[in-house]
Amino acid sequence: MSINQKRLEEIAGSAADANRLARAIWARVTEPADPLLGAILDALGASEALSWLHSITQTQRHIAHLPMELCNIDRPTRDRILKALGRWQPRLAAIEVDREMRALELFDGEILTPQDSTWPQGLTDLGYTAPACLWVRGAIDLAVASQRSVAIVGARACTSYGEEVTGQLVSDLSGRDFAIVSGGAYGIDIAAHRVALAVHGVTIAVLAGGADRLYPRGNAHVLQEVAETGLVISEHPPGSAPTRARFLTRNRLIAALAQATVVVEAAWRSGALSTARHAAKLGRPLGAVPGPVTSMMSGGCHELLRENGAICVTDGAEIAELAGQIGADLRPERTPAPPTLFDTLDEVEAAVTEALPLRNGATIQNVARTAGLTIELTMATLAKLEMSEIAFRDGSMWRRGNEK
Numbered sequence: 001m002s003i004n005q006k007r008l009e010e011i012a013g014s015a016a017d018a019n020r021l022a023r024a025i026w027a028r029v030t031e032p033a034d035p036l037l038g039a040i041l042d043a044l045g046a047s048e049a050l051s052w053l054h055s056i057t058q059t060q061r062h063i064a065h066l067p068m069e070l071c072n073i074d075r076p077t078r079d080r081i082l083k084a085l086g087r088w089q090p091r092l093a094a095i096e097v098d099r100e101m102r103a104l105e106l107f108d109g110e111i112l113t114p115q116d117s118t119w120p121q122g123l124t125d126l127g128y129t130a131p132a133c134l135w136v137r138g139a140i141d142l143a144v145a146s147q148r149s150v151a152i153v154g155a156r157a158c159t160s161y162g163e164e165v166t167g168q169l170v171s172d173l174s175g176r177d178f179a180i181v182s183g184g185a186y187g188i189d190i191a192a193h194r195v196a197l198a199v200h201g202v203t204i205a206v207l208a209g210g211a212d213r214l215y216p217r218g219n220a221h222v223l224q225e226v227a228e229t230g231l232v233i234s235e236h237p238p239g240s241a242p243t244r245a246r247f248l249t250r251n252r253l254i255a256a257l258a259q260a261t262v263v264v265e266a267a268w269r270s271g272a273l274s275t276a277r278h279a280a281k282l283g284r285p286l287g288a289v290p291g292p293v294t295s296m297m298s299g300g301c302h303e304l305l306r307e308n309g310a311i312c313v314t315d316g317a318e319i320a321e322l323a324g325q326i327g328a329d330l331r332p333e334r335t336p337a338p339p340t341l342f343d344t345l346d347e348v349e350a351a352v353t354e355a356l357p358l359r360n361g362a363t364i365q366n367v368a369r370t371a372g373l374t375i376e377l378t379m380a381t382l383a384k385l386e387m388s389e390i391a392f393r394d395g396s397m398w399r400r401g402n403e404k
Contacts, residue, residue, distance in 0.1 A: 172316025
């Protein structure tokens with residue numbers, strides 16, 4: 001059966017829903033982050049592009065068979081589009097439009113497209129690699145939540161230090177009304193989701209498989225709670241299995257959704273560094289938490305700080321300053337440490353004070369010799385220190401008095 005605009009509208013019920021259905025089919029036909037798909041959708045629209053792909057055959061891949069709208073793009077891109085048809089056509093051949101529509105109707109959530117008001121505007125920064133659509137499970141507005149959000153990512157094999165720091169950062173950020181975005185994986189990701197839930201904050205899990213497949217299974221109970229109180233989203237149709245490649249392309253969504261990305265812990269080859277690179281490429285603020293120099297789990301963070309322009313962050317206030325509104329989320333000035341005794345003394349007074357014993361007294365001659373000063377200057381200084389109760393005299397002996 002042919003796939004065309006009329007057929008899609010008959011099944012979906014309206015032009016808007018036909019576009020939604022067409023984008024859902026494109027998400028099943030192609031792999032994510034394919035700029036060729038983005039170029040086609042931009043030039044033709046989802047329904048028209050799908051109808052065109054369905055109408056051509058394996059032997060009709062000459063440049064002349066491209067729609068007029070695609071003939072205006074550069075020749076190398078046109079050639080790549082023609083080659084891509086060979087990848088897409090086998091999947092399209094297995095598509096049944098009625099079945100795809102039923103899958104949309106049975107999905108426990110909603111499917112968003114760039115035409116929807118709840119589509120997060122941060123994804124437009126991905127250009128042609130933006131997702132065709134999103135499957136969303138949850139009770140809040142994704143567009144609103146993403147406007148004040150921070151991505152917290154890190155190593156799967158995190159340390160107790162990483163978990164503790166994640167808890168502190170997420171608790172503080174949630175208290176400042178930031179939504180926490182992460183990938184639902186073991187380690188730092190799930191720790192961030194868990195703490196956000198515990199403090200009744202908003203958290204968004206971006207999955208590498210279908211939004212109906214809460215993966216990894218060991219985190220399914222936490223992700224189910226995220227779906228009930230926050231959001232679980234995916235660019236893959238329901239039932240899709242996560243793959244290594246999909247985990248990597250998923251990271252661009254995490255970086256694009258959030259206003260800033262913070263890497264808590266990451267080894268040299270951690271997937272969290274992929275998210276960091278996407279954030280930097282998109283011009284999003286990037287933060288990294290320093291760790292022990294002896295910890296392999298902090299090696300990636302230190303590399304980000306040294307070579308990739310990441311900002312060193314140690315608390316929620318510093319992250320809020322990166323991700324928040326200019327002027328409204330400034331980190332408060334830190335209270336300076338109270339001055340110590342020696343901060344209040346000049347050079348001579350400090351020398352005499354250090355020369356004074358703490359318990360047994362010393363003569364003026366001994367104090368002067370130890371301080372490297374004349375007896376006259378030592379006597380005058382001791383008189384001043386005695387008035388401040390820094391020096392204490394017992395007969396001819398001197399010792400250090402009360403330190404304030």
